[in-house]
Amino acid sequence: MRRLILPLVLGLVGFAILISLGNWQLRRMGEKEAYLAEVEALIGAAPQAVPAPVDPVRDRFLAVAAEGVFTGNTVRVLVSHKKMGAGYRLITVLETPEGRRLLVDRGFIRVASEIPALPKGKVEVTGNLHWPEEVDKYTPENDLDKNIWFARAVPVLAAHLNAEEVLLIARSTSYDAGAVVPLGVGTEGIPNDHLEYVVTWYGLAIVWLLMLGLFLWRMYKSARNL
Template identity: 55%
Template sequence: MPRYVLPLFFGILGTVVLVSLGTWQLQRLVWKEGVLDEIAARIEAAPVAVPANPDPQRDRYLSVSASGAFTGEELHILASTRHVGAVYRVISPFETTDGRRIMVDRGWIKPPQKDAERPAGPATITGNLHWPDEIDGFTPESDAEKNIWFARDVPTLADVLGTEPVLIILRETSETDPPVTPLPIDGAAIPNDHLEYVVTWYGLAIVWVLMTVYYLRRLRKTRKA
């Protein structure tokens, strides 16, 4: 009997740990789904005026509307989309009717359209405030001379364009023939991997139990032999 104690102990301990991790991820899944529901409701809410001093935490994803005019200046952010591949996001200054100068992510263009002229002019826009977190240790250095950027770092782009550190991700525009295809915020794009972790940890727990049972049976057969 003593020879079974240690493998049985580790079998039970490993199972408890793996099931606990799976249960924790299940709780995280419920929490994350609640957060995503809140974000989706915020994205799709009726638009309001752009706050005078928006806060990156409090006002993230806030649905807003503004009237004014695009100035014609642009910064190009190299990105990719699922259906098109490599694209440039177009970030333009937008001068509002009340005298503010903010930024608008107008959407995407294909690389051959990078140097094409796009008309400026008046527009009423609707979109969502956002402060994307796109910089990590692998982000390349931007090439300001060629106007190729690799992240929508709001403070940096605002310094370059001389605007407030406010970025609206365009959802709708009154322009009759928009020169840029909008790429609005979509809550579905926010990662939620917790279900995969739940399946992984619970699956490992089942495997651990089966391996423990198999090992104990081998010990029993060895003893009989």
Template identity: 45%
Template structure:
């Protein structure tokens, strides 16, 4: 029996640790689902007037409504969608009726429509404030000269278009589309880009716990058979 104590100890210890990790990830899953539910509720809430001084920490996802003028000053951000493939997001300088200049992510166009002129026009935009964090160590530098961007860097876009560092991602728009070019399709804010891998971790840790128990029982059985032999 003394020969079985050590492997039994490690078997029990490993199982306890793995089950604890799985349970912890299960708790994290419930927390993350609550966070995502809160964000979704915030995104879909009734829009309000644009704050005087939007705060990136407090006002991210805040739904707002603004009326004013869509300019022809555009930034094109290379992106992709599952259904269309490569696209450009169109970020425009928007002049509000109150005289402010902000950024408006109007939506997407096909890559072949990049250089088609979209004339200025009046509009009312409903959308959500956002300060995207899309840049990592693998993101190429923006090619400002060719107007090909790889991330929506709000500060840099605001400097180029001479606006406030405030971005509205449009979900609904009321305006007259120019006859000189195709319309821009809104690409609203959602939570699909927020990672939630906790369920996978739950399955992994509980699965490893089952394997650990099976291996421990197999090892103990082999030791008993060896001893009898």
């Protein structure tokens, strides 16, 4: 029996580690679900004026409404939508009566569609502020000659369009957007894979315990046959 003590202790230590990892992921899942609920409440809140100055951390997902006149060029950001296919997000500067120049993500248009002319006169856009993190080492260089961009890097867009580093993603507009489909901010893009990790770690703990029991049983049977 003394020969079984060491493998039993080591096996139980391994089991405890796997359980603790499962418990940790369970806590992380609770935290992520609370965060997602907070973000959803923030997205769906009553819109307010765009704060000045803005804070990319404090004001992320803030529901806002802004009015002004669309001015200047429109940047096309190449994206793929699971329901509508390949297309572009259209980003244009909205100049407010106070002289602020805000970036507005007007929405999605298919690759084959023509970019509609900007609406005339004053418009109102309601949506959410966002600073997407879409650039990584695999992101291609923007093709400025063809006006094809590959990420909504707010500082880069702001410098290119001479605007504030503020991106308002439209949810609704006071004008007829035509073929442009607003793609409002949602929580779909925020990963929440913690349940999978919980199941994985607890599953491994159960398998580990079964294998430990089988191993100890074989050692016990072998010792009795000596």
